[in-house]
Amino acid sequence: MIATRLSLRDFRSYSAADVRLGPGLTVVSGRNGAGKTNLLEAIYFACTGRSCRTANEREVVRFGAELTRLELACEDALGRHEISVGFKPGDAKRLKADGAPVDNLVGVSARPLVSVFLPDRLELVLGAPALRRSHLDQVVAALWPARAGTRRAYSAALAQRNALLASIRAGRASKASLPAWDAELARHGIALMADRDATVERLRPRFAEHAAGLGLEGEVELRYRPRSKAADAAGLVAELAERVESDLERGFTGHGPHRDDLAFRREGRELRAYGSRGQQRLGLLSLLLAEREELAAERGSAPLLLLDDVMSELDATRRERLTSLLRRDGQAVITTTELEHVPGSDADDVEKIFIEGGRALQGVEA
Ligand SMILES: Nc1ncnc2c1ncn2[C@@H]1O[C@H](COP(=O)(O)OP(=O)(O)OP(=O)(O)O)[C@@H](O)[C@H]1O
Ligand SMILES: [Mg+2]
Structure with a gap:
């Protein structure tokens, strides 16, 4: 599934825009503050009904406007599809797939999956383990939608066990009730670890x-x-039992897959601690590209890659390599302040969008 066209009204800096997306690489260029990231965010918003940039979604509605509307045309071997998103702060979003209202766009097959690289996503390499766990669980869910419930079931069991620990600590419950929850937690925990x-x-x-x-x-x-x-649920139950005193002291469960991590290493050392900024960026990109291929293999369709300002910290050789990879397979949209930073962007197979004066221009050398 590829996205072929985005039309929008009153999204961020745009009063209106209508752009074509190429089946391969599309390059969005413009000066700082022109609205490049805004356009990438709009594609993400149209695909998912959510922002990839902010939790405060009212920010995406253009200053002075009441609501924003986006339409995304998509296409696969079987035909054309359309997704539309209407958002007025304070009201429920209006989401439609092929004209029919839907509650959310998560399971909708009329649109491509998306994978996004924003500069602040480097936090995935640099930040706390919780970010990596949640990313990993999202990949699990994208690869195998039926397994998305494992993480939720584990979290629910963990919350119950923690509540019980607090009650025991406060003298309101007895230790005798713990083993039942340990078994439940371990069962979901082992499943979660196996998926990860x-x-x-x-x-x-x-x-x-x-x-x-x-x-x-x-x-x-x-x-x-x-x-x-632990290799199985009984093993995890035993590990939990060994730590029950310290858990009771703290009032929460200190051991289990909610403490897992994902390590990016180079020459045996963590990229997070020892990598250069460019190396960390390449590490993150390698992960996103690997995920894209696995998703393509498992789900039969590669996610649309949205890469914001990814070239700025890369040298000429690495820009060259990344661009040729992006032109080779899948659909990608990349933003840049300098077109020269995307070697080969003048080729016919690369779609170009120029952002100028608050407008998205196409087919004209701006
Ligand atoms: N809700 C909004 N309404 C109107 N304008 C907005 C809104 N939100 C952000 N903007 C404007 O969008 C502009 C920034 O756009 P964007 O972040 O897309 O720039 P950019 O082209 O990615 O720049 P850079 O190269 O610096 O990353 C700012 O001028 C900002 O004031
Ligand atoms: Mg930007």
């Missing part, structure tokens, strides 16, 4: 391949780091 492990195992070879291809030198590795060593 399977996902990382699938991503690992592609990750290493992309890292090498993009010029991240040395031995580069993606590794799942579960907190628990």
Whole structure:
């Protein structure tokens, strides 16, 4: 499934825009503040009904406007589709797929999956483990939608166990009720760990391949780091039992997959601590590219890649490598202040959008 055209009204800096997206690479260029990231965000918003940039979604409605509307035309081998999103702060969103209202766009097959790289996504490499866990769980859910419930079931069991620990601590409940919850937590925990492990195992070879291809030198590795060593639910129950005193002292569960991490390593050392900024960027890109290929293999359709300002910290060789990879397979939209930063962008197979004076122009050298 590819996106072919985006039309919008009153989104961020745009009063109206209507742009074509290429089946391969589309380059959005313009000076700082022109509205490039806004356009990328609009594509994401049209695909998912959410912003990839802010939790305060009223920000996306153009200053002075009441509501924003976006329409995204898509296409696959079987035909054309259309997604539309209407958003008025304070009201429920109006989402439609092929003309029919839907509650959300998550499971909608009329649109491509999207994968987005914003500069602040480097937090995925640099930030707290919770970000990596939640990203990993999103990949699990994208690869195998039926398994999305595992994480929720685990979180619910964890919340129950924590509530019980607090009650025992306060003398309002007895320890005798713990084992039942431990078994429940362990059952979901083992399933969650198995999903995460399977996902990382699938991503690992592609990750290493992309890292090498993009010029991240040395031995580069993606590794799942579960907190628990348990091989089955009984093992995890035993680990929980060993730590029950410290859990009771703290009032929450200190052990289990809610403490897992995902490590990006180069030459045996964490990219997070020792990598250069460019290396960290390449690590993140390698992960997104690996995910895209696995999704394409599993779901039969590659996600649309949205890459914001990804070239600015890369040298000429690495820009070249990334661009040729992006032109080779899948659909991608990339923003840049300088067209020269995207080598080969003058080729016919690359769609170009120029942002100027608050408008998105196409087919004219601005
Ligand atoms: N809701 C809104 N209504 C109108 N304008 C907005 C709104 N939100 C943001 N803007 C404007 O959008 C502009 C920024 O756009 P954007 O972030 O897309 O720039 P950019 O082209 O990505 O720039 P850079 O190269 O610096 O990343 C700012 O001038 C900002 O004032
Ligand atoms: Mg920007």
